[in-house]
Amino acid sequence: MLQNLGKTEKYGYWLFAIPALFFLLSPAKFPADDGFFYPQIAHNFVNGLGFKFNDIYSTNGFHPLWMVVCIIADFMTVLPKQEMIYVLWLIQVVLFFLSIKYLQPLFKDRGIGKIAGVGFLGLVFFSLGTLYLTEAHLNLFCIALLLNLLIKGKTVNGWLLGLATSMVFLSRLDNVFILVFLGLYCLSGDTRPRTGDLIKAAGVSIVLVGGYLLYNKFEFGNMVPISGRIKSSFPYAEGSVFGNLWGTIFLASNLIYAVLLSFTKVDFRKLKLYFVTGAIVQLLYNMYFQSQIGQWYFVMQMLAVAFMLNDMVNVFLLKSGIKQSKVAVGVLLVGCTIFLSSISYVKANTNISLGYNAAGDNEKIKESKKDKVQEIAEDLKKNLPAGSRVFTYDMPGKLAFYSDLQMIPADGLVADKSFFEKMASMPFEKFLAENTIDYVVLPSGFQKKGTITFIGIETVNKSGTVSYIARSSLLKRNVSKIGLSDFDLVKTYPNPLKVWQPDYDNVILLKLKKEKQ
Numbered sequence: 001m002l003q004n005l006g007k008t009e010k011y012g013y014w015l016f017a018i019p020a021l022f023f024l025l026s027p028a029k030f031p032a033d034d035g036f037f038y039p040q041i042a043h044n045f046v047n048g049l050g051f052k053f054n055d056i057y058s059t060n061g062f063h064p065l066w067m068v069v070c071i072i073a074d075f076m077t078v079l080p081k082q083e084m085i086y087v088l089w090l091i092q093v094v095l096f097f098l099s100i101k102y103l104q105p106l107f108k109d110r111g112i113g114k115i116a117g118v119g120f121l122g123l124v125f126f127s128l129g130t131l132y133l134t135e136a137h138l139n140l141f142c143i144a145l146l147l148n149l150l151i152k153g154k155t156v157n158g159w160l161l162g163l164a165t166s167m168v169f170l171s172r173l174d175n176v177f178i179l180v181f182l183g184l185y186c187l188s189g190d191t192r193p194r195t196g197d198l199i200k201a202a203g204v205s206i207v208l209v210g211g212y213l214l215y216n217k218f219e220f221g222n223m224v225p226i227s228g229r230i231k232s233s234f235p236y237a238e239g240s241v242f243g244n245l246w247g248t249i250f251l252a253s254n255l256i257y258a259v260l261l262s263f264t265k266v267d268f269r270k271l272k273l274y275f276v277t278g279a280i281v282q283l284l285y286n287m288y289f290q291s292q293i294g295q296w297y298f299v300m301q302m303l304a305v306a307f308m309l310n311d312m313v314n315v316f317l318l319k320s321g322i323k324q325s326k327v328a329v330g331v332l333l334v335g336c337t338i339f340l341s342s343i344s345y346v347k348a349n350t351n352i353s354l355g356y357n358a359a360g361d362n363e364k365i366k367e368s369k370k371d372k373v374q375e376i377a378e379d380l381k382k383n384l385p386a387g388s389r390v391f392t393y394d395m396p397g398k399l400a401f402y403s404d405l406q407m408i409p410a411d412g413l414v415a416d417k418s419f420f421e422k423m424a425s426m427p428f429e430k431f432l433a434e435n436t437i438d439y440v441v442l443p444s445g446f447q448k449k450g451t452i453t454f455i456g457i458e459t460v461n462k463s464g465t466v467s468y469i470a471r472s473s474l475l476k477r478n479v480s481k482i483g484l485s486d487f488d489l490v491k492t493y494p495n496p497l498k499v500w501q502p503d504y505d506n507v508i509l510l511k512l513k514k515e516k517q
Contacts, residue, residue, distance in 0.1 A: 012330065013100060013114075015337040016122040020093050022344035023132060027085050028371035028398060029348060032294050035133025036397030037062060037414055039088060042070035043081045053396075053414035054389070054406040056435060060220050061227035061414040064212055065142070065170040066135035082402065085133060092137035096125055099137075102144040103303075105151055107310050108267040111324045112317065112332060117310035119336045124295070124302050127343040134296040135171055142167040143178070143300065150182060150271060153190065158197030162204025169209050173228060174282055174290075178300055181278030185271055220416060227413045230455070230473045234289040247287045250301035254280050257308035266311040276304045292455060353499045363498040372496030376507070377402035383491075384439065391432060392441040393457045395497065399441075408437055410456025411473045420474040428470045428480040432512050440487060440512070442468060443495070445505030452503055457482070459504075487512055 023030050037053060041062060044052045051058055051067075073087050100118055107114040125131050125140070146164040149156050168175050185191055186198070193201075213223040222229060233239075242248050254276055261273045279300040286297050317324065346352055351368040373395045380390070381403040389406040392399055396409035412419050422431055432440070446452070446461040453459075458469045458478055468482035487510035495505055 012333045013118055014097070015333055016118065016126070016340065017093060017097070018337055019122060019340035019344040020089075020096075020126040022341065022348045023089050023126075024086070025348040026369060026371065027089065027132075028374040028402070029368075030130065031085075031133040032130040032296070033373070033395050033397040034294065034296075034413075035130075036401040038067060038070045038133060038135075039074070039081065039084050040397065040400050041414070042067060042074045043084065045071050046074045053400065054408055055387075056389070056406070056408065057415040057419050058219075059414045059416055060216055060225045061230075062225065063135040063170070063172055065167060066138045069138060081404070088133055092132060095137040095141040096121070099141045099144040102141075102148040106147060106268055106272070106307060111314075111329050113310040113313035115329065115332050115336055116313045117306035117308075119340065120309055121302065121306050122336075122340050123343070127340045127347065129295045131296055131299075134294075136296040136299050139168075139171040139175070139296075139299045140303065142171045143175070143303065146182065147271065147275065150186065150191070151268065154192070154194055156193045156197060158193065158200030159204060161193065161197060162201035163208075165201060166205050166208035169205075170212060172299070173225070174286060174297070175300070177282035177285060178275065178278040181274045181281070185274035188270075191270065226416060226474070230411065230413055231290050231292060233291065233476075234285075237288040239286075239288045239290065241284075241287055244287060244293060246295055246298055247283060247293070250298050250305065251280065251283055251287070253308065254283065254301055254304045257304055257311075260308070260312070264311070264315060266315065272304075272307055272311075275300075276307070279304045351499055356499050363502065371398065372494075373398040374402045376493050376496055379491075379493075380405060380509070388439060389435065389437040390439040390441060391437050393443060393454055394501075408435075410454070410470070412456065413473075417474070420472050423470060424472050424475060424479045426480070428482050429486045429512060431480070438512055439490070440482075440510045442482070442508055442510065443501070443504040443506070444492070444508045445495070446503060447505065448503040484510070 041051060041053050041059070044050070044055075049055065051060065053059055053061075069091065070088060073091060074084055077084065077087050079087065100121075107117055121140075123129075125137065129136075131137065142164065146161075146168050149161050149164050165179060168179060186193060192198075216223045216225060220226065224232075241251060258273065258276050258280065261269055261276065266272070283298070283301050286293050290297070316322075349367060349369055350365055351363060351372075352365050377399045380399065384390070384403075384405060386404070387406060389408060390399070390403075391408045391410065393410045396407040396411075396414075399405070400407035409415070412423075422434070426434070432438075442457070443454075443459065444466065446459065446466055449461050451458060451460050453471070455473045456471055458471055460467045460469075468484070469478045470480045470482055471477065472479045490509040490511050493507045493509070495501065495507055498505075
């Protein structure tokens with residue numbers, strides 16, 4: 001269809017690397033807090049502490065394949081910890097474009113349709129989303145590699161198929177839903193690989209995936225990582241289809257795409273239909289049975305939207321008889337790059353969040369060149385003794401990464417079962433004293449009356465008096481009162497999460513009184 005596009009089509013998509021460069025202006029503002037878990041744990045591992053976020057607890061609360069990449073990068077690079085994120089950023093940009101290369105056959109008609117699909121991925125991975133430092137870019141690469149292999153059908157190499165399948169699972173464990181449906185695709189009709197190759201693939205997957213699950217079982221007592229056990233409520237549904245804005249958008253778009261694929265002839269329709277069906281099942285599971293899900297949960301759904309945009313544009317152009325030229329494609333590439341770069345620039349220089357304050361809600365949009373959590377972390381580093389342990393209700397990733405202090409997250413996502421056992425077995429101040437945790441970070445200045453539940457604490461604002469209760473996120477219940485009389489107030493900061501958590505104005509730093517230590 002577009003044989004005359006030549007180099008414009010082949011190399012033009014590298015323009016989408018320009019929006020990624022704005023990360024370098026303010027790297028702390030682009031990733032979600034969870035993304036900082038990985039370089040923090042990797043740095044500790046390389047320096048002989050093992051898989052630890054802090055110097056107390058070992059953890060398996062991460063997706064293993066991206067952690068391996070982070071460890072290798074940290075080991076091979078003689079840079080300070082805070083500079084490592086630039087290396088990880090570069091790795092993620094490369095992974096993104098390798099993904100597009102492997103997805104090329106699925107964007108077969110290229111041109112304007114491919115610009116629409118890849119441009120959308122550039123929007124969520126580089127400009128608008130909070131995917132940096134998480135496993136998202138690697139997840140995209142792994143599924144792109146697997147889809148590329150599945151296209152080969154009977155000629156696929158079984159060893160590579162098993163490796164790619166294992167990589168998809170180890171990049172995000174809930175990808176098991178995607179793999180089930182792609183497995184069904186593999187076994188259906190003329191797409192079925194040779195039996196010998198299926199046996200090879202199964203053998204590789206059993207060794208790699210089974211080895212990881214057995215490691216979790218023997219080292220941590222459960223095959224499921226601690227973070228998955230905390231966030232999952234399965235088999236009891238606690239979520240809602242409409243409980244997450246991103247999830248609702250992707251569910252609607254993926255369902256529309258599944259319907260379109262059922263009635264419209266496009267390239268690799270069968271493979272795409274199995275893939276989007278798996279993406280819908282994965283999304284429904286996460287929305288109903290997982291709590292505190294972020295954008296990095298939706299990589300498969302994002303890719304399905306990219307396929308949909310590509311296919312819809314190409315079907316429209318084909319049926320309308322509109323011809324594409326190198327000039328039109330080139331102009332669209334440049335225009336899309338400018339648009340994505342503009343969004344990246346705004347994000348790097350303001351506090352904008354599309355889902356929370358773009359419409360004037362919560363905190364007003366204003367200029368902000370430096371991440372507010374990073375500013376607090378650097379203030380803690382300046383004023384607290386080196387190596388201090390700090391129990392924090394939220395934002396542990398950035399606080400630990402930029403302060404070089406030992407952060408103990410209340411939610412326990414990067415802890416082990418002993419953390420929850422101790423929290424549930426003794427008063428809160430005794431737990432702190434036994435673990436030499438001198439400082440606590442809590443929210444304060446509540447404007448909203450009643451109860452507000454975070455993952456690891458609960459607050460009650462009654463008649464102007466706020467009480468705090470420690471929660472066990474694993475047991476999903478309150479375990480101990482937090483008595484403010486046991487602490488001295490050290491400092492008060494403006495709430496750095498006001499855009500996303502508008503119900504309180506301040507964050508307080510407390511120190512456990514000496515007689516309690």
